[in-house]
Amino acid sequence: MKSNHGRIGLKSLKVLSFIASVFLLLHPRSGFASFGVTSSSGGYIVNNGANLVFTVDSAGDMPSCKYKGVELNDTQKASCLASGFGASSVQASVQGGVIVITCVSKDSEFVNCTHYYIVTNGLDDIFMATYPTVEPSVGELRYIFRGQYNLLPNGPPDSNNNGNTGAIESSDVFGHANGTTTSKYYGNERAHILTVKGATGSGVGVFTAFGNRESSTGGPFVRDIENQGDGSGGDQEIYNYMNSGHHLDLTIAGELEAFRVNVLHGPYAFCFTTGSTPSVPNMNFIANLGLTGYVGSSGRGRLVLNGLSGMNPNYTYTMGFNNSVAQYWQQLGSNGSGECYNMKPGTYNMTIYKNELSVWTGSVTLTAGQPTTLHTITITDDPSTTPTIWRIGDWDGTPLEFLNGGNIMYMHPSDVRESKWGPVNFTIGQSSTASFPAVQFRGTNSPTTIWFPLTSGEAGASHVFKIGITDAYNGGRPSVVINGHALSNPGASTQPEARCFTTGTYRGNNTTFTWTIPSSDLINGWNSITITPISGSSDLSPWLSASFSYDCVELDQ
Amino acid sequence: MVLKGKWLGLVLAGIMVLSCIYPHVLGLLGQGPKPSNPVQSAREAGPTTALKGEVGPVFPLLTESMSDDRLFTLGRGAVAESPLLAVDWARSQPDDVLRRRILSAVVRAWGERDPCTAFDWVLEQADFERQEDMESVLYGAVSQPWLALSLVRQLLKNDPSDPYASAPALMVALSRAGAFQTALAFLQNGAPTNCRADWTANLFKHWGETQPQSALQALAAMTNDPAFNSTFRALADGWSQSNPGSLADYGEAMPDGTERNYVLHEAFNQWSLQNPEAMMNWLSQQASGQSYDSAAADLIRKTDSVNCPPATAMSVVNQISDPTLRMQSFLNLLGTLQTSDPSAAQQYAASVSWLDNQTRQALIDGLKNISQQDPIRLK
Numbered sequence: 001m002k003s004n005h006g007r008i009g010l011k012s013l014k015v016l017s018f019i020a021s022v023f024l025l026l027h028p029r030s031g032f033a034s035f036g037v038t039s040s041s042g043g044y045i046v047n048n049g050a051n052l053v054f055t056v057d058s059a060g061d062m063p064s065c066k067y068k069g070v071e072l073n074d075t076q077k078a079s080c081l082a083s084g085f086g087a088s089s090v091q092a093s094v095q096g097g098v099i100v101i102t103c104v105s106k107d108s109e110f111v112n113c114t115h116y117y118i119v120t121n122g123l124d125d126i127f128m129a130t131y132p133t134v135e136p137s138v139g140e141l142r143y144i145f146r147g148q149y150n151l152l153p154n155g156p157p158d159s160n161n162n163g164n165t166g167a168i169e170s171s172d173v174f175g176h177a178n179g180t181t182t183s184k185y186y187g188n189e190r191a192h193i194l195t196v197k198g199a200t201g202s203g204v205g206v207f208t209a210f211g212n213r214e215s216s217t218g219g220p221f222v223r224d225i226e227n228q229g230d231g232s233g234g235d236q237e238i239y240n241y242m243n244s245g246h247h248l249d250l251t252i253a254g255e256l257e258a259f260r261v262n263v264l265h266g267p268y269a270f271c272f273t274t275g276s277t278p279s280v281p282n283m284n285f286i287a288n289l290g291l292t293g294y295v296g297s298s299g300r301g302r303l304v305l306n307g308l309s310g311m312n313p314n315y316t317y318t319m320g321f322n323n324s325v326a327q328y329w330q331q332l333g334s335n336g337s338g339e340c341y342n343m344k345p346g347t348y349n350m351t352i353y354k355n356e357l358s359v360w361t362g363s364v365t366l367t368a369g370q371p372t373t374l375h376t377i378t379i380t381d382d383p384s385t386t387p388t389i390w391r392i393g394d395w396d397g398t399p400l401e402f403l404n405g406g407n408i409m410y411m412h413p414s415d416v417r418e419s420k421w422g423p424v425n426f427t428i429g430q431s432s433t434a435s436f437p438a439v440q441f442r443g444t445n446s447p448t449t450i451w452f453p454l455t456s457g458e459a460g461a462s463h464v465f466k467i468g469i470t471d472a473y474n475g476g477r478p479s480v481v482i483n484g485h486a487l488s489n490p491g492a493s494t495q496p497e498a499r500c501f502t503t504g505t506y507r508g509n510n511t512t513f514t515w516t517i518p519s520s521d522l523i524n525g526w527n528s529i530t531i532t533p534i535s536g537s538s539d540l541s542p543w544l545s546a547s548f549s550y551d552c553v554e555l556d557q
Numbered sequence: 558m559v560l561k562g563k564w565l566g567l568v569l570a571g572i573m574v575l576s577c578i579y580p581h582v583l584g585l586l587g588q589g590p591k592p593s594n595p596v597q598s599a600r601e602a603g604p605t606t607a608l609k610g611e612v613g614p615v616f617p618l619l620t621e622s623m624s625d626d627r628l629f630t631l632g633r634g635a636v637a638e639s640p641l642l643a644v645d646w647a648r649s650q651p652d653d654v655l656r657r658r659i660l661s662a663v664v665r666a667w668g669e670r671d672p673c674t675a676f677d678w679v680l681e682q683a684d685f686e687r688q689e690d691m692e693s694v695l696y697g698a699v700s701q702p703w704l705a706l707s708l709v710r711q712l713l714k715n716d717p718s719d720p721y722a723s724a725p726a727l728m729v730a731l732s733r734a735g736a737f738q739t740a741l742a743f744l745q746n747g748a749p750t751n752c753r754a755d756w757t758a759n760l761f762k763h764w765g766e767t768q769p770q771s772a773l774q775a776l777a778a779m780t781n782d783p784a785f786n787s788t789f790r791a792l793a794d795g796w797s798q799s800n801p802g803s804l805a806d807y808g809e810a811m812p813d814g815t816e817r818n819y820v821l822h823e824a825f826n827q828w829s830l831q832n833p834e835a836m837m838n839w840l841s842q843q844a845s846g847q848s849y850d851s852a853a854a855d856l857i858r859k860t861d862s863v864n865c866p867p868a869t870a871m872s873v874v875n876q877i878s879d880p881t882l883r884m885q886s887f888l889n890l891l892g893t894l895q896t897s898d899p900s901a902a903q904q905y906a907a908s909v910s911w912l913d914n915q916t917r918q919a920l921i922d923g924l925k926n927i928s929q930q931d932p933i934r935l936k
Binding site for chain 2: 306307309310311312313314335360362375376377378379380381384385387388391432474475479488489490491492493494511513514515534535536537538
């Protein structure tokens with residue numbers, strides 16, 4: 001009997017054809033275009049087999065990106081890593097249903113940096129990954145998608161500079177006729193909750209899926225640029241910042257956070273839709289592509305924390321890990337338990353955060369291929385447990401509960417939407433926490449005066465006075481006068497050099513200043529404390545003056 | 558006869574356990590908690606509410622803005638009326654966070670007032686709530702630390718796996734209460750062995766912060782402990798937070814070695830931040846050498862003209878022996894001067910005696926270059 005293997009009859013062909021046509025109707029993204037890659041002028045044109053056709057040029061940049069035949073990319077400026085990749089070699093490979101464009105740089109700024117563009121057949125996502133051997137000399141590692149603003153006008157409003165009336169600070173914070181402010185620094189999310197973000201237009205949306213952050217810098221609570229409507233109506237810039245000098249000098253677990261090089265950043269992706277916000281795409285297939293620096297799941301471990309003791313139910317807790325190679329984090333459950341997956345093996349600093357405040361540090365060693373289990377960790381370092389006579393705010397590493405604290409991430413402090421900054425007179429027992437300033441600017445709202453009553457017993461003893469700050473600008477730190485007696489001036493805390501309160505962040509190095517107030521400075525009855533920023537550096541403007549953001553202020557028992 | 562150390566602890570624990578059976582014993586011994594008129598405190602809270610369908614105690618209305626201290630005071634008052642009704646009242650709060658906070662306060666107050674009964678109650682609670690209740694009850698119970706210790710030891714004896722996480726809860730509670738000796742006794746006898754290193758470090762950090770001399774004495778009896786060095790460092794970490802000056806004095810008296818360097822580093826790092834003026838005075842009495850260099854570098858890094866005039870800072874820099882540290886400190890000084898008095902920065906770069914000509918010129922050029930840049934971008 002003759003075998004029928006390898007033979008398809010006419011009837012079968014008709015059935016297959018029918019199935020294929022139904023499939024195409026149900027899955028219109030598949031099969032309309034021809035999946036493949038063609039060389040072009042030293043670069044490549046990639047067709048993803050669905051709605052995307054994009055070009056990677058011989059420099060490793062992306063000058064063209066068409067979605068459903070419409071050019072989304074700025075026609076003058078390419079999308080690129082940093083301000084242009086400067087590739088020495090660009091090569092394409094097709095592995096089954098996956099196209100990988102591998103770009104290697106010879107540019108002095110990016111010696112031997114490798115950047116990947118990856119697409120899978122039928123998915124409207126451009127996956128990327130970047131392997132730098134040195135930190136770019138500009139001090140930041142980022143990919144920028146330069147979309148045409150008129151096609152993608154609906155971006156995040158806080159970073160849409162279009163319609164501005166001019167820069168109000170440097171060349172990157174803009175004012176508008178109605179008194180509001182915008183900047184690429186505003187409206188950005190903390191690293192630990194990054195998912196997708198982008199801009200949309202008529203029938204189209206482009207989004208960054210920020211992807212794996214293990215090689216980025218700064219820990220779970222830093223924010224960096226995600227978007228900018230460039231102000232000229234030209235570009236809608238959609239970013240993935242992997243690291244930047246905005247966080248230089250941040251310390252975690254007492255150690256300076258350095259840029260991580262010779263490791264793979266990502267994978268991450270730019271996702272293209274008809275306008276809806278996509279979910280984070282599955283990037284697991286990249287494990288099989290042999291990218292430089294990619295560590296597969298078998299080469300990774302996981303950490304299991306059984307729980308925390310000493311939690312405060314008002315707050316969420318996060319465990320964070322960092323060493324020179326990688327960083328990770330995981331929000332913990334209500335009893336403090338949690339698991340952190342896919343961690344590279346090695347010894348890590350481990351930090352437990354109460355909101356954004358470190359309340360426990362230790363170290364832990366992870367082994368590939370197996371879980372590491374930690375017993376319940378005891379938190380005894382939460383400063384909120386210290387008995388006080390009074391406390392303004394609470395220790396959590398943020399100024400969010402204070403006056404304008406919730407606005408720092410979204411606007412310039414001069415913005416018309418801000419409540420009046422002061423100077424503030426704050427009376428213990430009468431004033432609300434929300435009336436205490438989130439930021440103390442030397443040039444704007446100083447001093448802050450705190451009025452508080454003491455009993456004769458309280459005034460008859462010395463007391464510890466604490467000011468916790470989350471960040472400082474220009475060497476600002478508090479100078480304190482109690483009932484007319486000046487306390488000693490502290491030194492400057494170690495903080496990131498970059499601007500902060502005018503560029504959407506309060507996230508520096510949490511620092512506590514402590515004084516012991518002698519009883520001779522205290523009064524039975526009403527007392528006053530005034531707080532003024534001091535610094536040996538000159539102020540550049542009322543808002544760029546020596547300043548610091550409060551976490552908590554308290555007088556201990 | 559004088560009872561000391563372990564024996565005193567055992568006798569006290571025995572008395573405390575007995576007191577569970579005969580609560581009035583505590584009162585007779587004068588060791589029980591003395592809440593300050595809790596009922597009156599509760600009534601001072603303002604509007605009150607009764608539980609639906611109940612005829613009995615009337616509990617105050619709660620607001621989310623109430624501090625934890627305030628809630629604890631109210632919890633004390635409610636527990637004085639009826640612990641179980643107080644728990645019901647706490648559980649009836651509609652807001653999730655407020656419910657957890659007031660429940661924690663009530664259970665803590667119950668643990669303070671009647672530890673044994675409250676402890677037994679916690680063991681009967683649902684799994685999802687038990688750990689928080691355990692922490693709260695022990696937080697209150699540690700007002701009688703040896704009793705709290707004996708309760709947890711008994712629990713661990715029955716089930717060493719500690720399904721209720723009572724051991725870490727006890728450690729937290731004892732540390733918060735400043736009952737460090739009791740916590741150490743638990744660590745040395747009763748605490749799970751795989752937690753010892755972490756918990757010991759944690760304990761000594763807190764102990765060093767509040768009672769450094771007492772912590773040093775306790776640590777002196779642990780020289781054979783494999784975690785001795787890490788525990789000592791934890792103690793120094795804590796000590797540096799509260800009194801870096803006395804830690805610097807202690808470090809100066811230590812023999813040369815890595816531990817001395819660690820102690821001095823921690824002390825200088827904190828002192829230069831908290832009170833650079835006092836540190837400057839201390840430094841002026843120190844001889845040149847490694848300690849001086851380290852302290853001076855920390856001081857220069859964290860200070861500017863607010864803390865000391867540039868000329869004084871320059872003289873401190875000039876006395877640094879180590880060439881690398883001296884150069885780093887000089888650059889730090891120039892960096893802060895550049896933002897307030899660029900010409901002074903130029904002048905120092907031009908006149909400092911120990912720079913070679915090539916470095917001097919590079920510095921002068923660099924300072925000129927910086928002054929031509931956008932100062933906002935520089936910051």
